[in-house]
Amino acid sequence: MKTRTEDNTLFITDFTELNTTNAMWLQDLVRQSLVQAHKIIELDLSKVRFLDSNGISALISIHKTMCKRGGKIRLFRPTPAVSQVLHLLSLNEVFEIINP
Amino acid sequence: MRQFLAAVPLPEDDLHAWELMVTEAANNAAEYATEAGRQLTNRLEVFCREREIEVRLTDHTSGFDMPAQAELPSVDSEKGRGLFLIQSLADEVEYLRGRAENCMVIRKKRPAPAAGAPPGTTSAVDVGSRFIGDEQTLQAMTEELASCYESLSAIFRFSSALNQPQPTEEFAATWMLELLAIVEADWYVLRLADPGGKELRLSASSLPGNLDFALSLLPDASSTGSVELRSAQSRQDVWFDASAPLMLGDPLSHLVRHSNGLAHPIFAEGVLVGVLTVGRLSTDAPFKAGQVNVIQTFADFLGIQISNARFRADHLQAQLMARELQIASNLQRSLLPEKLPQMPGFGVAGYYHSARQVGGDFYDAIAVDGQGLLLVIADVMGKGVPAAMFATIFRSHLHARLDLVKRPGEFLTWLNRSLFSDLDRMEMFITAQLVYVDPTTRRFQVAGAGHCPLLMTSPGGSPIEVGNTGFPLGIMFDTRYSEEVRDLPADARLLLFTDGVTDTENAGEEMLGTEGLKQNLQLIANRRCNAAQTVQEMAIMLQTFQGKKPATDDQAFLALASE
Numbered sequence: 250m251k252t253r254t255e256d257n258t259l260f261i262t263d264f265t266e267l268n269t270t271n272a273m274w275l276q277d278l279v280r281q282s283l284v285q286a287h288k289i290i291e292l293d294l295s296k297v298r299f300l301d302s303n304g305i306s307a308l309i310s311i312h313k314t315m316c317k318r319g320g321k322i323r324l325f326r327p328t329p330a331v332s333q334v335l336h337l338l339s340l341n342e343v344f345e346i347i348n349p
Numbered sequence: 350m351r352q353f354l355a356a357v358p359l360p361e362d363d364l365h366a367w368e369l370m371v372t373e374a375a376n377n378a379a380e381y382a383t384e385a386g387r388q389l390t391n392r393l394e395v396f397c398r399e400r401e402i403e404v405r406l407t408d409h410t411s412g413f414d415m416p417a418q419a420e421l422p423s424v425d426s427e428k429g430r431g432l433f434l435i436q437s438l439a440d441e442v443e444y445l446r447g448r449a450e451n452c453m454v455i456r457k458k459r460p461a462p463a464a465g466a467p468p469g470t471t472s473a474v475d476v477g478s479r480f481i482g483d484e485q486t487l488q489a490m491t492e493e494l495a496s497c498y499e500s501l502s503a504i505f506r507f508s509s510a511l512n513q514p515q516p517t518e519e520f521a522a523t524w525m526l527e528l529l530a531i532v533e534a535d536w537y538v539l540r541l542a543d544p545g546g547k548e549l550r551l552s553a554s555s556l557p558g559n560l561d562f563a564l565s566l567l568p569d570a571s572s573t574g575s576v577e578l579r580s581a582q583s584r585q586d587v588w589f590d591a592s593a594p595l596m597l598g599d600p601l602s603h604l605v606r607h608s609n610g611l612a613h614p615i616f617a618e619g620v621l622v623g624v625l626t627v628g629r630l631s632t633d634a635p636f637k638a639g640q641v642n643v644i645q646t647f648a649d650f651l652g653i654q655i656s657n658a659r660f661r662a663d664h665l666q667a668q669l670m671a672r673e674l675q676i677a678s679n680l681q682r683s684l685l686p687e688k689l690p691q692m693p694g695f696g697v698a699g700y701y702h703s704a705r706q707v708g709g710d711f712y713d714a715i716a717v718d719g720q721g722l723l724l725v726i727a728d729v730m731g732k733g734v735p736a737a738m739f740a741t742i743f744r745s746h747l748h749a750r751l752d753l754v755k756r757p758g759e760f761l762t763w764l765n766r767s768l769f770s771d772l773d774r775m776e777m778f779i780t781a782q783l784v785y786v787d788p789t790t791r792r793f794q795v796a797g798a799g800h801c802p803l804l805m806t807s808p809g810g811s812p813i814e815v816g817n818t819g820f821p822l823g824i825m826f827d828t829r830y831s832e833e834v835r836d837l838p839a840d841a842r843l844l845l846f847t848d849g850v851t852d853t854e855n856a857g858e859e860m861l862g863t864e865g866l867k868q869n870l871q872l873i874a875n876r877r878c879n880a881a882q883t884v885q886e887m888a889i890m891l892q893t894f895q896g897k898k899p900a901t902d903d904q905a906f907l908a909l910a911s912e
Binding site: 334337 | 426
């Protein structure tokens with residue numbers, strides 16, 4: 250997982266799954282990287298082939314953190330597998346999803 | 350598992366769905382495992398059927414009631430989506446709750462075969478051939494499937510046989526012969542652990558030699574090199590063959606020296622219940638994986654049956670015990686006098702409260718020559734049926750020598766000698782106090798055998814303890830009991846009691862004690878209560894003192910008061 254900042258956005262990229270093995274790690278990474286100027290967190294899901302409920306928990310936790318500070322979370326190009334899970338859990342309306 | 354299912358083959362969507370469902374189920378199994386369950390392995394089984402895939406995952410959690418359709422948690426909730434996902438993706442989800450483990454069964458239809466392909470071409474055997482692609486392996490898998498089928502049908506046969514109760518040993522022997530046939534084995538030895546887990550005892554064996562001795566499971570037992578013991582101690586399968594032959598010290602080596610096979614420990618709910626050893630009389634034809642699987646399955650199933658049978662036996666035993674206690678309790682209650690004799694100027698009343706179903710406290714009052722009165726209180730040390738039996742014996746002895754009532758010391762000496770051998774053999778004893786009250790002389794005589802002194806008081810006075818005390822009955826054959834003679838004032842109150850009264854505890858675990866009892870007795874005496882009222886007031890006092898805390902010992906007392 251890598252992070253970079255552009256303007257008011259924290260980008261998190263380079264991961265292929267989001268499950269028990271790295272969900273906590275992602276949350277830690279966000280906690281450490283987030284600064285006051287960040288209003289948006291954008292997760293690059295274009296390479297994520299597997300997302301489970303632990304991964305979802307992490308996304309929701311980050312979403313709540315951002316809402317509290319008047320910001321939001323954005324999911325960039327989720328793969329079909331990830332889209333299916335988001336859809337099943339009716340979360341596709343909650344997160345802003347970018348599919349250029 | 351993904352790799353295995355990809356070879357079925359399944360399309361990418363289905364593979365992903367299965368991966369997600371199994372991950373969610375496994376996460377829950379791991380997250381909610383009980384403390385003990387964390388040490389255990391969860392089993393994942395995949396069944397590829399013509400039209401569906403079924404996955405079973407065992408867990409060692411305390412289980413849950415599966416809703417018909419899990420609700421989607423609120424958007425903010427970070428938990429509770431796993432089951433929802435499983436139910437959304439599967440066609441059928443079942444959750445089977447068991448005593449030792451639970452099992453989640455997930456089924457999902459397979460997509461219809463592509464046009465052109467004949468239906469039902471993908472069997473499990475086919476999967477094997479694609480997966481491994483080897484003729485010999487295919488043969489092995491076919492054999493394994495066949496023996497699994499045999500194993501399953503045998504299990505069903507025996508399951509139905511279980512509805513008719515039959516002895517476990519006989520059941521096990523029949524069961525094992527079936528097993529030998531299925532796995533083409535030549536011999537078996539089945540040993541079961543005794544309920545205390547101290548040794549392995551022979552249950553059944555197909556070998557002609559004498560194996561009917563126990564193998565000690567205690568850690569300090571000298572090792573005999575027995576494969577059975579090694580398997581029990583390591584809790585693992587122990588194999589023997591040409592490269593690892595049975596050791597010379599192994600009792601089996603005398604009977605089946607050149608064999609190959611395995612000793613398999615049998616567990617029921619984590620506890621060792623026995624060891625099954627199965628072998629072939631050659632060192633070069635080892636069991637195939639499928640056959641080993643069958644042996645293990647049989648053994649494990651047997652373990653469950655043995656544990657169930659023992660549970661049933663324990664349950665029956667408990668029922669018998671309860672019935673026995675009920676009889677003893679009735680017996681004991683019948684010992685207590687329904688109506689106590691009275692005498693001129695004085696009344697007598699008694700109280701008895703049993704802490705458990707049966708206790709050994711006893712009281713009696715016996716009228717002598719129409720005027721004198723013998724007051725008796727006794728406590729048989731011990732509980733349950735033996736205590737009640739001795740209370741009965743004590744009573745019958747008491748009534749056998751009413752000529753001795755006016756000399757309570759001599760009476761106790763005689764009672765001790767008569768009861769000594771029985772009490773000594775049972776390692777029990779009785780504390781007792783005899784008081785002979787003579788209303789004409791206004792005196793009473795007290796003799797005690799290890800019993801707490803009685804309390805005497807008058808209105809406005811303060812209670813004093815009376816009664817010298819010797820050994821309890823049943824301790825020393827030669828004990829001679831002396832007696833003490835006291836004056837009995839016209840307004841006197843006597844209270845004989847068992848130590849269950851002074852040992853009564855309140856919610857703060859403070860004991861009433863002799864001082865507490867004295868204070869209460871004095872308050873009651875000051876109000877000039879008669880015997881019946883004294884008993885009633887004392888009973889209320891005891892119940893108030895102990896509050897909701899249940900009594901741990903029997904409580905009995907006998908009160909004499911001027912009318």
